[in-house]
Amino acid sequence: MSEHPTDPQHERVTLSELQQHYPRVPGYLSACTAGLPAEATTAALRAFVDEWSAGSLDPKRIGAQLEACRALYGRLVGVATDRVAIGSQASQLASVVATAVPDDGEVLCVVGDFASLTHPFEQLRARGVRVRYAELEHLAAAIDARTSLVAWSHVQSATGAVSDAAAIAAAARSVGALTCVDLTQAVGWLPVDASSFDVTICHAYKWLCAPRGSAFMTVRDGLDDALTPLAAGWYSADDPWSSCYAGRTPLAAGAGRFDLSPAWPVVAGTVAALETISRIDLRVVHDHAAGLANSARSVLGLAPGDSAIVTWPDRDGSDLAAMTEAGITASGRAGNARVAFHLWNTPDDVARLQSALGASAG
Template identity: 70%
Template sequence: MNTASAAQSPADSRSAAQPAPLPIAELGFSAPPGYLSACTAGLPTAATAAAMRGFIDDWAAGRADARALGGQAERCREHYARLAGVAVDRVALGSQASQLVSVVASSVPDGAEVLCAAGDFASLAHPLEQLAHRGVRVRYAPVSRLAEELRTDTALVAFSLVQSATGEVADAEAIRAAAEQVGARTLVDLTQSLGWLPVGADPFDFTVCHAYKWLCAPRGTAFLTVRAGLDEQLVPLAAGWYSADDVWSSCYTDHMPLAAGAGRFDVSPAWPALGGTEAALGALAALDPRAVHAHDLELANAAREVLDLPAGDSAIVTWADPDGTALAALTAGGITASGRAGNARIAFHLWNTADDVELLARALGR
């Protein structure tokens, strides 16, 4: 996918000048060389780590303030809206991607077809598979062929913008255009892309994202975006006290108005994760996304050169490792990596430097 032509978030809408330098040292990442696993879990900035510790201290001392925590939740929503390039009222707060996908699944008509990417992450596809009792059929095709595979009876096409197992970047614009032609909605998982790839949520009908990978937030905060005009097509399956515009006036059953916007799909946030998420998203939203993209891709392609792989367009690098030999060598060489679907998998993000590429080469005897 040519990311330069893709729709971008407001954080991208700077001048066409060179990207702003990345203040990486100021973010205070503390990992030593060799952590090549942003695709598994991002690392906390110093501010995120301090916020997490602060919550524990406040909780232990009886100082946890529910209203102040609610303010943190709303600032998380605001930061995420900026990162995703959508209005704040288009963002819902959740805790897991699959829970948010289940809300989108409620919009699929009985007997319709859902088209998914073969080999995509289970949290995106499994909630859609559970619609079989309504006659909904889930069909799979390679992500590279989703645009060609859309049919007139396809109600929803669901795919990760960047594939977890391979790092492949979907041609989102081609899929979106094909979906529009046949009248299908788009559901895109941004978990493996938002934070390094400068493509936001605005081009799509629905997106989900768990923030604990490339957005460097603690696990337990996820987001749903819903295009304006589509709220009424979804069922707020987990509506509760936090699903209103004024949460403190909707705690009890005699007064439970749903929020006017996508906030109606909120679930009560995980309080321990909020401070760290606010710090993480605030820091990421302040960066020039073009500079992040350039930084991550330069290192990933340097790693591809070490591995005798062609240059690519993804910050995730994978290669065949069916018996785990390469992953074992990486681990022995002091590198944190992962193995997925018969591949060895590494990834490069803000804390990584050329030293990590050199460590990779030594670990693999290159």
């Protein structure tokens, strides 16, 4: 695995070419739960274990790979490399964002959003911070002069609904509120410009198909000092190897001050995952995934949508059980059955879904 990011503009491939780099698992409709690893990701993870068992790990080489991750992710979401911080999970990054909320401030969130985003803000009660909730479709209208921060998932985990992010961000700017957008269910199939928001966070193990344990945060230039690096450690400096001990612990000049010490076993696999998906225009992935999702909605008797995630009510779990019996890997969330389509899926997966459920889901 290379230590430096490739230039995705020079290595674009077609969808069919990229699909060859991922395993074909018939009926795997669960990228919204966990992405499938590219061949290069699997090889990188195995190589790490081999090096570890041979006593030949090189921490500085792993550090170079981590910088490749930072650069690749920045390119994917349209921000400069120094605006990207690296962590291990979304809630840890959201906890850093929570430090920017003033005492007695208000955080506006979405009803039913994922707990890793909302939970850290709920812990601010001792500072007088109130968390208010609104339905996703009414989030922009719910922003008012009381709002200090708006935090929402661009694509909702439980329903697959895609937010009108531009309208929400504009409404927040109009009252001087900060924006924090969770892109975990978006980046990898939905083109996103993270520079449109104050902060974004993303765990990479879903649509980016990285190993679990790699997460990213982007921070708007000029906002670093408004956030407190709660988990600052030896890796929170521009030169980590010169800041390992107390008395010499400067913070990085950019968003790297919010870095966590890297989880070494997943770094090489994350580089491979990001390099692989960076080889295709995400608009192509979007059109493919959303197109298959709408084909699935059609055969299930559901209305067309704009998301790669398809959900419908399944309170008793009978539809999920029928899909599992038919060899389909799906999920159930918040009383819904949930399937998702990514770049490796084909019309055969829609046919398998139709065979398992017919129009009963509608």
